[in-house]
Amino acid sequence: MTLVCSIGFMAAATASDKIGRRWPYIFFSSTMTINWIILYYAREMYQFMLSRFFGGVSVGALLTLNLFVISEFTSPDTRPFFLNIVAIISPAIGTGMGHILGILMHWRNVALVGLGTAVLGAILPFFWVESPHWLASKGRFEECQTAFRILHGETQNSERELQLLIKMEKSKLEVAKQTNCKPTLKRLAVVLKKKYFWDSILLSLFMDIYLVASGKVPFSLLGSVIIEDITGSSDVFAFTTLVDGLLLLGPCLSCFFIKRTSIRTMLFTTGFTANAILIVFSACLYFSNDQSYFNWINIGLLGLYFIIMNAGPFPLLEAIYSEMFPLELKLYIFTISGGILMFGFSLSVFLLPYMVRGIGYHGMFIVNALLMTLSLGYIWWKLPETKGKSLQEIEMYFKTKNFDVEEVLGNEQLKALI
DSSP states (O other), rough: OOTTHHHHHHHHHHHHHHSSSSSHHHHHHHHHHHHHHHHHOOOOOHHHHHHHHHHHHHHHHHHHHHHHOOOHHHHHTTTTHHHHHIIIIIHHHHHHHHHHHHHOOOOOHHHHHHHHHHHHHHHHHGGGGOOOOHHHHHTTTHHHHHHHHHTTTOHHHHHHHHHHHHHHHHHHHHHHHHHHHHHHHHHHHHHTOOHHHHHHHHHHHHHHHHHHHTTTTHHHHHHHHHHHHHHOOHHHHHHHHHHHHHHHHHHHOOOOOOOTTTHHHHHHHHHHHHHHHHHHHHHHHOOOOSSSHHHHHHHHHHHHHHHHHTTTTHHHHHHHTTSSSSSGHHHHHHHHHHHHHHHHHHHHHHHHHHHHHHHHHHHHHHHHHHHHHHHHHHHHHHHOTTTTOOHHHHHHHHHHSSOOOOHHOOOOOTTTTO
């Protein structure tokens, strides 16, 4: 299912480029509805596999759309907060509910609960406005202004952001017309020759490596098994509740801290702290004895690690994914990065038992900590501070190393870079 998500990435990119953000969201919420219906009635293996296919494509598409819809619909000051709620807290709540209901109820009844949320997801976009950023990228500037003002009002800051959006997209459309690069494939061919594209891809690759090495997916899927292996106890309900609580507590703390500090400060403070805890945890596992208190020290360190990761790196890196790519091609470029990430997640789950058998949990966590430290070092080198910056300013920085949109558009030499 994780690998099938890559198909969802590409499908969402193609559809949302052609027809906007609303209708693809409705469509893929509808395919998620089909997934739950098939699962509810499934009796044969091929029916379960078909359900997983629909589910994987839908999850991949909706994950992509969630990230980019929220980033395009919110203001620069509130964007990290709302992305944290939608991309991290909501899935954590859903995962926790799924685990608890799966223990308390028959799985077919749990599928009905999922069906209800999918139907709701298909209905709500009918009440949205279209993304003003997508409208601007298609040259529909009057509709863009109307949609933008419905979302943000007419404050001085929002009007400035709107004018930057329109001015920048008009400039890009003019250049595309002059160079005959309006079709998407031609734009992609041109972008492949740009330095900023490869800089962005390389940065996203190190972000992918960091997230894969962090153990996010193996822990969310196999957390109770890992804890059982470490403690020797087999209380499934208690461990499942503990794992879900850890996955939820961190993002809630993140909502508190994200308003009070910068993205870079929070990311690197929590990131390097988590790496240090992982190294200490690995050492404790290596030197552990059979005393029960030692097992619970290990569980405490593992819990603290995931609380910190969910409070800092996980939500912040997902927010950065939604900000760092150019508007007209962001979903296509994210498809490349997201496909690599999904492959990495699948590989990490597949390799987990072999690594544990070969080098033990302590060895695996040391390897992970080294990969995370190297990746975080590169991210520290390349990532600018994005808090309070509009998507246009961030895009301009990645293209020209200058946040000032008006200055760049007024300079013909710099303008050629966009």
